[in-house]
Amino acid sequence: MLANLGRQVLGLHRAVIDHRAALDDPVLERLYPSAYDGDEDAAEFRRLASPDIAADRIRTMTRMVVDLETALPAEGDERDDAELQMVLDAEGADAWLRSLGEVRLVLHVRTNQDRSQLTPGVTDEDIAQLRDVVDWLGFVQGTLLEALE
Amino acid sequence: MSADTAETRHLAATATGGEWATMLWDDPVTLQSYVVHVLMRRFGHSRERAHELMAQAERDGRAAVAHGAREEQEMHVAGLHADGLVATLERMPGGAS
Numbered sequence: 001m002l003a004n005l006g007r008q009v010l011g012l013h014r015a016v017i018d019h020r021a022a023l024d025d026p027v028l029e030r031l032y033p034s035a036y037d038g039d040e041d042a043a044e045f046r047r048l049a050s051p052d053i054a055a056d057r058i059r060t061m062t063r064m065v066v067d068l069e070t071a072l073p074a075e076g077d078e079r080d081d082a083e084l085q086m087v088l089d090a091e092g093a094d095a096w097l098r099s100l101g102e103v104r105l106v107l108h109v110r111t112n113q114d115r116s117q118l119t120p121g122v123t124d125e126d127i128a129q130l131r132d133v134v135d136w137l138g139f140v141q142g143t144l145l146e147a148l149e
Numbered sequence: 150m151s152a153d154t155a156e157t158r159h160l161a162a163t164a165t166g167g168e169w170a171t172m173l174w175d176d177p178v179t180l181q182s183y184v185v186h187v188l189m190r191r192f193g194h195s196r197e198r199a200h201e202l203m204a205q206a207e208r209d210g211r212a213a214v215a216h217g218a219r220e221e222q223e224m225h226v227a228g229l230h231a232d233g234l235v236a237t238l239e240r241m242p243g244g245a246s
Contacts, residue, residue: 033235035226049227056231101183101233108178138180145182 001133003072005103006065012106013061016054026117027109031057031102057102063092064099097144104137170216171225174235175206187232188214191225216241 012028015021021028032053035045071086088096111130115122173188181203188199192215205212214236215225222238229236 030235031230031233033230033237035223035230035237037237037239045223045226049223049230053227053231097183097186098232101179105178105233142180142182145180145186148186 002103003065003068005107005133006061006068006099009099009103009106010058010061010065013054013057017051017058026113027106030105030109057098060095061099061102063095067092067096093144093148097141097148100137100141100144104134104141107131107134107137168216168241169219169222169238170213170241171222171229172211172237172239173202173206173214173229174211174237175209176235179234181207184234187229187234191228191232211237213241 012021012031016028016032032046032050034042035049036042067086067088107130110118111127111134115127173184184203184206185196185199188194188202189196192199194202194214202212202214215222219238226236226238
């Protein structure tokens with residue numbers, strides 16, 4: 001599930017690089033916020049900085065997604081996903097920290113959006129489950145941070 | 150805002166090289182421990198100082214986490230954005246002219 005979510009977030013950043021991004025998407029507003037009070041300065045900053053930030057995010061998110069997909073049990077393996085063990089080096093840990101936080105942020109924004117802005121068919125139960133994922137991601141991120149200290 | 154005014158301001162800012170500050174904004178969703186981690190890593194603050202700044206941002210809505218030349222602050226702000234935090238740059242009051 002986390003790998004799947006990661007891949008979806010990757011799509012968002014690719015859209016930023018390709019200038020296909022929906023400018024009024026609250027997720028993009030949160031991930032690429034305004035750097036200046038003034039509209040012109042803010043627009044200029046966004047224009048120049050966003051592609052680099054997006055490229056950086058694609059690198060770090062891809063790292064986490066690849067780590068996850070590599071560690072997934074092969075078809076027919078009976079092991080529970082929840083028991084996956086990951087060994088991360090310092091660089092990997094940093095990538096995971098950022099990526100976990102990013103997926104969490106995206107879900108947080110989405111689950112707080114007006115239902116009419118989301119894909120049709122999303123139920124209250126879906127939202128509740130995604131909110132649980134937000135909490136779980138916070139727990140995982142916190143645990144990883146503790147392990148790094 | 151007219152193009153004139155914006156351009157004048159921009160020229161004024163770059164001509165004087167006035168002091169700019171990187172402002173970190175409070176964000177209730179993000180883990181406190183993560184903010185502290187980022188501040189330590191990105192700016193070399195001690196854990197105590199990083200915690201202080203994080204707490205200040207929570208209390209006041211925002212806190213100045215670095216200051217100096219405009220280009221440098223833009224780099225800091227972009228870095229904080231990439232880390233998932235909300236940050237802006239501002240002219241510091243009474244900067245060198």
